[in-house]
């Protein structure tokens with residue numbers, strides 16, 4: 001981190017004159033991570049059967065840096081014919097190598113991959129920030145370390161599957177089709193690939209069309225680890241490619257993370273087949289602050305809950321429920337804290353909020369925020385100079401939000417917080433559960449008994465207490481209701497890949 005260049009300058013973050021209650025902003029010198037640690041080729045093929053190959057139809061698309069709109073590379077667009085080649089390669093590998101290999105041997109490959117991921121972590125972090133727009137501080141300190149941790153964790157399971165409590169003779173399912181979103185490109189890959197391989201399955205994975213690069217790097221890491229050909233296949237493309245992959249008749253398992261709409265389409269596609277399915281979908285989590293909560297910690301948790309990764313987080317705490325008696329104080333401190341967030345170059349180590357991943361996503365965030373204002377909620381964002389190129393949205397909050405407002409019901413998937421209030425714990429539970437989703441929730445209070453009571457009442461797959469957005473490979477993650485079904489992570493995550 002750079003040191004303050006000048007003495008601290010008072011910065012109000014509002015029109016009010018600076019007082020002792022206003023935040024002190026430091027003028028940071030830029031602390032840019034070097035882009036040269038990663039060499040991006042001008043074009044990439046599909047990774048099928050252990051090799052990079054050209055797509056059958058020769059289709060391609062561009063992936064750009066959302067912070068600059070600069071084209072990073074031309075990436076292949078897989079057609080149904082390519083999907084077929086990838087699934088055939090995965091089937092062969094399942095029959096001939098991976099599916100018949102003892103677990104202790106599979107474990108060695110997974111440990112090797114985990115170590116290479118650690119060795120190449122800086123390169124992967126820079127690449128992830130370039131292709132996704134997330135701050136380097138997050139890709140470096142959160143995404144990539146968790147990716148390695150996921151592989152280490154599941155490597156440990158590969159030779160102990162009989163002890164996972166999933167039956168005496170656990171057997172792999174076969175070929176897993178895996179489709180992932182753009183918000184945590186490499187981490188979502190790890191969540192899918194590591195348990196599948198540990199359990200003896202082979203995979204065909206499709207990354208999101210706006211963030212394909214780290215998955216292609218992962219393909220290279222599989223080569224470096226000398227993983228047998230066909231065990232991991234990476235095909236790039238958009239919705240059509242994903243559709244062809246999940247519909248392929250020789251796929252045994254579909255694992256999808258993405259929007260609830262696409263999740264529904266996938267459920268319809270596989271209905272009536274013998275394919276096993278897990279769906280990790282959207283969310284509209286309540287982050288609930290009681291009047292006995294440590295307010296400063298809660299404010300940090302609120303900020304982390306909604307502004308981490310630009311709010312492109314399925315389990316983001318996008319609805320703040322704050323007890324009426326402390327609402328004014330919490331909001332004042334929250335606004336003050338929001339005024340200190342630095343929005344800008346994702347490769348700058350001082351950046352807190354990076355670029356929105358795509359023009360489409362920015363348009364959706366803008367649209368829903370405008371609807372919030374039109375429906376009568378009060379919009380507030382700190383003064384914030386946004387870069388003139390690229391896709392940006394300031395950290396924003398809405399007060400006076402009612403449960404009927406669209407911004408309280410729909411997933412915005414951006415740095416936008418809706419603030420609601422409550423008086424009693426029962427009212428907090430009712431409001432928190434009043435959503436079609438059920439992925440996560442946060443509870444901030446001094447009372448352990450209240451935490452346990454709330455956790456029992458909340459219809460959410462994960463409930464964090466006095467913290468938010470904490471992930472660990474040993475801990476299962478997944479949703480209720482329209483947030484999907486199945487669990488990823490932990491022993492539970494193996495269940496999805498075992499017969």
Ligand code: NAD
Nearest residue numbers: 180181182207208238239242243258259262280281282314
């Ligand atoms: P999306 O559903 O548009 O796309 C996700 C993936 O599905 C992409 O790879 C896309 O190319 C592919 N796809 C699109 N149409 C398809 C189809 N008809 N058949 C098969 N594949 C298809 O979602 P997104 O915009 O990339 O991601 C954001 C969504 O992901 C949010 O709703 C977020 O909540 C959710 N998400 C959930 C979790 C979780 O663990 N529950 C984690 C991260 C993101």
